[in-house]
Amino acid sequence: MKVFTVATCVFFGLFCLIPQSCFAQPVIHRAIEPAQVLLDLVLKEQNLTLYLTIPGSALPLLSSSKNNNELVNRLNETRSLWQINPEAQCTLASQRIITTPDNNQKHGNTDIQGFFDFNCQSPAAIESITPNLEKTLPGVKQLNLWLTTDDWQNKQAIMMPGGIIIMQP
Numbered sequence: 001m002k003v004f005t006v007a008t009c010v011f012f013g014l015f016c017l018i019p020q021s022c023f024a025q026p027v028i029h030r031a032i033e034p035a036q037v038l039l040d041l042v043l044k045e046q047n048l049t050l051y052l053t054i055p056g057s058a059l060p061l062l063s064s065s066k067n068n069n070e071l072v073n074r075l076n077e078t079r080s081l082w083q084i085n086p087e088a089q090c091t092l093a094s095q096r097i098i099t100t101p102d103n104n105q106k107h108g109n110t111d112i113q114g115f116f117d118f119n120c121q122s123p124a125a126i127e128s129i130t131p132n133l134e135k136t137l138p139g140v141k142q143l144n145l146w147l148t149t150d151d152w153q154n155k156q157a158i159m160m161p162g163g164i165i166i167m168q169p
Contacts, residue, residue: 037142043120043150044150046119048120048126050116052115063138063139068112074136076095078136081136082132085125085127088124088125092116092118095114098112129164131143145157
């Protein structure tokens with residue numbers, strides 16, 4: 001027969017009174033991950049290129065459009081998806097949006113990908129870029145981006161709506 005000491009009983013008594021959350025690992029909430037858009041942003045000399053990817057699995061969460069071609073047409077027709085400081089004097093040189101098959105999807109969804117190429121007369125004046133995706137993609141919750149310039153690169157997660165891309169290392 002084992003004899004429990006007073007210290008052992010106190011330890012187990014306190015252990016039972018301490019909330020279990022004190023011992024639990026942090027919980028990562030991934031609820032917004034499916035409603036995300038991916039963006040690679042490259043500023044090289046006077047050329048600013050934004051490469052947008054909308055995963056096929058995210059499309060039902062991002063837009064009420066049942067037809068991917070309808071969404072592609074809306075993205076192609078919208079010329080104000082990205083608001084850049086006027087002092088940078090950036091002009092949209094080209095914009096093209098396409099759909100590409102996602103081989104991992106069982107439901108036939110396709111990814112939407114697009115390029116937005118800007119020529120900027122004063123690229124040093126680009127301090128931030130404001131995405132205007134809410135009208136075209138009303139369900140977007142997060143914009144995950146890689147930002148690369150001639151001198152530095154970083155990764156940002158922008159919460160939407162209302163997020164701003166900050167152009168600094």
